[in-house]
Structures are given as C-alpha cells and as structure tokens.
Amino acid sequence: MKFYKKRANANRISIHDAENRQPVHTESLKAELSENIKLMKELLGYSGDIVIREIRIGPGGRIRAAMCYTEGLVDMKSAQQFIMETLMSDLDYSGPNLLQDMKERILSVGDIQDVTEFGTLFTSLLSGCVILLLDGYSQGFIIGMSGWEGRSVSEPATESVVRGPKESFTENLQTNTALIRRKIKDPNLWLERKQIGRVTKTNVAVMYIHGTVNDKTVAEVRSRLDRIDIDGILESGYVEELIQDETYSPFPTIYNSERPDVIAAELLEGKIAILVDGTPFVLIVPALFISFFHSAEDYYQRADISSFIRILRFVGFFVALLGPSIYIAITTFHQEMLPTQLLISLAGQREGVPFPAFIEALMMEMTFEILREAGLRMPRAIGQAVSIVGTLVIGQAAVEAGIVSAAMVIVVSITAISSFVFPASNMSIAIRMLRFPLMGLAASFGIFGIIIGIIALVLHLCSLRSFGVPYMSPFAPFIVDDLKDTIFRVPHWAMFSRPRLVSQKNVRRGRNKPPKPDTRS
Numbered sequence: 001m002k003f004y005k006k007r008a009n010a011n012r013i014s015i016h017d018a019e020n021r022q023p024v025h026t027e028s029l030k031a032e033l034s035e036n037i038k039l040m041k042e043l044l045g046y047s048g049d050i051v052i053r054e055i056r057i058g059p060g061g062r063i064r065a066a067m068c069y070t071e072g073l074v075d076m077k078s079a080q081q082f083i084m085e086t087l088m089s090d091l092d093y094s095g096p097n098l099l100q101d102m103k104e105r106i107l108s109v110g111d112i113q114d115v116t117e118f119g120t121l122f123t124s125l126l127s128g129c130v131i132l133l134l135d136g137y138s139q140g141f142i143i144g145m146s147g148w149e150g151r152s153v154s155e156p157a158t159e160s161v162v163r164g165p166k167e168s169f170t171e172n173l174q175t176n177t178a179l180i181r182r183k184i185k186d187p188n189l190w191l192e193r194k195q196i197g198r199v200t201k202t203n204v205a206v207m208y209i210h211g212t213v214n215d216k217t218v219a220e221v222r223s224r225l226d227r228i229d230i231d232g233i234l235e236s237g238y239v240e241e242l243i244q245d246e247t248y249s250p251f252p253t254i255y256n257s258e259r260p261d262v263i264a265a266e267l268l269e270g271k272i273a274i275l276v277d278g279t280p281f282v283l284i285v286p287a288l289f290i291s292f293f294h295s296a297e298d299y300y301q302r303a304d305i306s307s308f309i310r311i312l313r314f315v316g317f318f319v320a321l322l323g324p325s326i327y328i329a330i331t332t333f334h335q336e337m338l339p340t341q342l343l344i345s346l347a348g349q350r351e352g353v354p355f356p357a358f359i360e361a362l363m364m365e366m367t368f369e370i371l372r373e374a375g376l377r378m379p380r381a382i383g384q385a386v387s388i389v390g391t392l393v394i395g396q397a398a399v400e401a402g403i404v405s406a407a408m409v410i411v412v413s414i415t416a417i418s419s420f421v422f423p424a425s426n427m428s429i430a431i432r433m434l435r436f437p438l439m440g441l442a443a444s445f446g447i448f449g450i451i452i453g454i455i456a457l458v459l460h461l462c463s464l465r466s467f468g469v470p471y472m473s474p475f476a477p478f479i480v481d482d483l484k485d486t487i488f489r490v491p492h493w494a495m496f497s498r499p500r501l502v503s504q505k506n507v508r509r510g511r512n513k514p515p516k517p518d519t520r521s
Helices: 002-011 015-021 032-044 076-087 098-104 116-127 171-185 215-226 236-243 262-267 289-292 303-332 340-350 357-377 380-398 406-418 425-445 447-463 480-484
Strands: 050-058 062-071 112-115 129-134 140-144 189-196 202-209 256-257 272-276 282-285
Touching: 002 282, 032 050, 032 062, 032 116, 032 129, 050 076, 062 076, 062 116, 076 129, 098 112, 098 140, 112 116, 116 129, 116 140, 171 189, 171 262, 171 272, 189 215, 202 215, 202 262, 215 236, 215 272, 236 272, 236 282, 256 262, 262 272, 262 282, 289 303, 289 425, 303 357, 303 406, 303 425, 303 447, 340 406, 357 380, 357 406, 357 425, 380 406, 425 447
Parallel strands: none
Antiparallel strands: 050 062, 062 129, 112 140, 129 140, 189 202, 202 272, 256 282, 272 282
16 A cells, blocks of 8 residues: 555656646757758657748859748748749849848738747747748748638527628637627727637737726736636637636626627627637627627617517526426425416326426426437437427327326426527526526425525625626616616617726717607708
C-alpha cells in the first residue's frame, strides 16, 4: 500500500508543472534565413500542411526569401497574384531600406504587419496569414491572405420568423462583424479584439455603441474576458460559462442569438455583444429575464399582435412550469377543487393504474425528455418522425396497458408543447429542469408545496444579476418607464427611451409623436 502511494505521488503532475511544460515560443527571428526556416520546421514538428517556399528576388536573384503559409487557410489565388508575381518580377531592390520599400511600395496588399518573434509568427501563420522572410534581416512580414472554405450566410436554424430578415451569423468572425456593421452604420459602434486560449488562440470581438453603453459594464466585460485562463475556446458556450454571474442557477444570465437583427437591436439598447470565432452564436450582456420571452418578430408586427403573442408565451411559461405539479397536487390532496363530474371521470381513468400520480407524471416526463433528446441527436428527417410517432405510440400503449391514465398523457403533452413557445432554447431547458422539483413538492405538500416552490423561485430570480444589472428589471426594481417593452409592447413611436438600468446614459432613443391623419383640405 505504501509502495502504491509513493508511485502515485511520484506520477502526480501539478497544474503549475503542466503550465510550465506548455511551450511558449518567445525566440526572436534570426538574421540568417536558413536558420529561421530550420527553427520553424523544428518548432512546428515538421508538419506536412505548413508550406515554406524558398524563392530568389531582385535582379539576378541575389536576395533569398521565403514565403510561408498553411495549406487550406490561405487564398492561394491572391497570394500568387499579389505576392509571388510581384516579388519575382524584375524590380529594383537596391534601395537603402529594403523592408520599408517592400512594405510601402512593392507589396500591393492591404493588411501587412511586421513580425520579429516566432510566437507572433506562428499565431499568424496558423490563422491563415502569409509570412514573408528575407535573408539578412531579423524581421519579417505578416500578410493577411486568409481564405478558407466556410458556410455562407443562410437562414437561422433556431430562430426562424415569418416576417423579418432571413439571414444568420456564420462561423467566420469577420463575416459576423460585417453583418452587424451593415445594420448599424455609426462610427460610435466600436469593436475590441482579443485572443483567448493558450493553445487555440481563438479570436474574440467585443462590440458596443460608445456613448450609449454603460462604461462600467464595458470595463467589467473586459475584466472577465482578461481573467479567462484556459487552453482552448471552441464555442461561445465556453466564454459564457467562464464569465457568467451565476454558475449554478438554472436560469441563463447571458443571452445568445444567431440573428444579426437581434444583436443590432440589443446594441441599440446599450448592451454589449461578444462574438467568438468559429460559432454563429453571439453573446449579449447584460441579459434580463424578460428578454428571453421576446422574439425578433415582435418588433416587425403591430404592437397589439405582438402583445397578444407575448401573453401566450407567458401562459405557456406557467403551463410548462406548473402543469404536471398542479395535476399531481389536485388529484392527490385537493380533490374537492374539481367539479364532481370531472372528478368521477378522472377516478374512472385512474382505476387500475398501479402508480400514484407523481410516479405517473415522472415516468411520462422522463419518456418525453428522452424522446425529445433522441429526436435532436438523430438526423433531422428521422428525428422528427421518431419524436412525433414515438410520443403517440408510447402514450397510447401506456394508456391501453393501464400504466398511466389518459388524463396524465394529456397534461404531459400540453406541458411539452408549451415548453416550445419560448424563443430562447436555454430558457426552455431551465423551465424543463425546474418542473421536476416542483412535481416533488406537489407530491409531498400539495398546493402549499407549489406555493413554497414559487416563492423560492421568485426570491432566487430577484437575487440574480447580469453584469451588475438586476435580472428581474424592470419588475424588481420596479421601473414604470421601462414597462413599455415587457409583457406588452407599445407602438414604436411610444418607445422613446432605452432601459434605464442597462444604458444609464443617452437614455432617449427618439422624439416621435403618434401618427395623425392630415386634416388639411
């Protein structure tokens, strides 16, 4: 036993040791080209997709040079036209300052930067840039020539609308920032770039409208992003979990969307967008509870229609959260609350069912969740058929077998359908999770257990904050002026101010008046 402990302690690697073993290339470029090429090959492990093309430039080919790039990440047509053909043409390279001449006069490319160390060189090389090195100089050039294959702008997969733009973000960060710039053509729309991840070095962009956003919130976002210390960021979900206020709350405190119009609208309210390279989902902070019940289409329809649909969403919210719990509480403890005819019908349906209502609901809810997950993970055409047909077949078979009552199948089905009315999928998941503890409280204490659960839920929601902003604003704290875009939406001419706790400056959005018919003859 002692021998095993000694071996285990000897093989244990501390976090600090692992960090020290992570290679960090801080070496400076050498003046000799052959030595730079040798070091590059060694440090990159002689990777087969790294191309190092040695050429000779100038009259008589007296200057040795090397063009380095990564296969599949570079636009080879542009590199051939603007770099190779230019360098190998018979130009005069006899000036006193060759590097300055090449940067300002010879190379006809828009994005060109100096590089003096291997760390920066490797990051740029593996990001799709072309590296140009010259013999006799301990400095090279980083030339922006990225051009890999990517998905084009298409319709949103998770936030479809009947009326409104039919475009969504892609996995390319530059494309996503351009889509937002097309919506907001204002010089006050500022963008800050960061690289996060010791290994992946993922590009992250922070966008906000200067003069509208709260400067303290911007500083807090910068601080939280700078504190991230991780080897890799592969999706915006990594960033969301690392910077969110509450880790163990089921409610999301950071909003995400793949629609450029939604992100533009949030920026106009004084919020901050966080874009991560490699994912179409953009994060928005701060996020309010009420925002997860709003859809982009709400602002493209008349105010009365949008308000009616929002009311339906809130009804669906309470049905999805409390439907099975109320059924369990009434059938178990409070039968006197039901009309006599309905009570007799339910009693007849439950005759022969061997399980209490709580076990019935638990089995059916778990079955629905498994079918829902199976439908998501299977191919789309098959998944839809499995989720729909499987639900019908299993529900009917369970009733005929006497395992569950028909009323329970109806309640669980209505609950499942109600959970789909939320525009934000992460809020839908939170409601589905909270449904189970509420069912347990209903089975233990009846209606009183549900009331206790609701009170605890409200207290928890009121305690949440998103980057310093109360999560339940404008209900807690209660702000009358901000109620115009919550459960109800007033017409656009009446939405003259931004949320006060979000922006805190430049609150006024416009000075519109209600439209009136022209009475002039």
